[in-house]
Amino acid sequence: MVAPRVDPDEEEMQALCSLCFEGVPVPQVYILPHFNDILNNYVTTYRCEKCAPVSLDETRDRLLATTDRRELDSCAEFFERYNQFVLEHRRGDRNDALRAVLLTLVERIRTRDLVLDIGKPVSIKLPDFPKREEG
Numbered sequence: 516m517v518a519p520r521v522d523p524d525e526e527e528m529q530a531l532c533s534l535c536f537e538g539v540p541v542p543q544v545y546i547l548p549h550f551n552d553i554l555n556n557y558v559t560t561y562r563c564e565k566c567a568p569v570s571l572d573e574t575r576d577r578l579l580a581t582t583d584r585r586e587l588d589s590c591a592e593f594f595e596r597y598n599q600f601v602l603e604h605r606r607g608d609r610n611d612a613l614r615a616v617l618l619t620l621v622e623r624i625r626t627r628d629l630v631l632d633i634g635k636p637v638s639i640k641l642p643d644f645p646k647r648e649e650g
């Protein structure tokens with residue numbers, strides 16, 4: 516017997532909270548910028564509803580504390596990857612002006628006023644295997 520094929524679009528897509536490792540239905544996941552010390556950059560981070568506040572606090576506190584322009588630019592570039600263009604970054608405005616916009620975007624993620632798009636699932640192209648005869 517052949518297992519029924521499941522259309523990936525019909526499955527409920529889940530994202531994994533990378534703090535507690537719980538699966539979260541995609542419409543409920545928080546996609547947020549979080550600083551990665553190894554990469555020395557802001558990276559995309561998935562959080563469940565329980566874990567999002569502490570991570571958003573960490574991002575906010577880090578933005579408030581840094582005077583490193585490269586780090587602020589890295590956060591702006593995170594948002595630009597999600598089509599949230601940050602004029603203050605592109606224009607090279609002062610750190611305080613850029614920081615204020617980034618903090619606003621972080622708070623909009625917290626309130627769900629801004630929900631970043633996880634994007635479409637990408638199918639992996641597998642090599643063609645010989646078809647198995649049914650029956």
Ligand SMILES: [Zn+2]
Nearest residue numbers: 532535563566
């Ligand atoms: Zn979590």
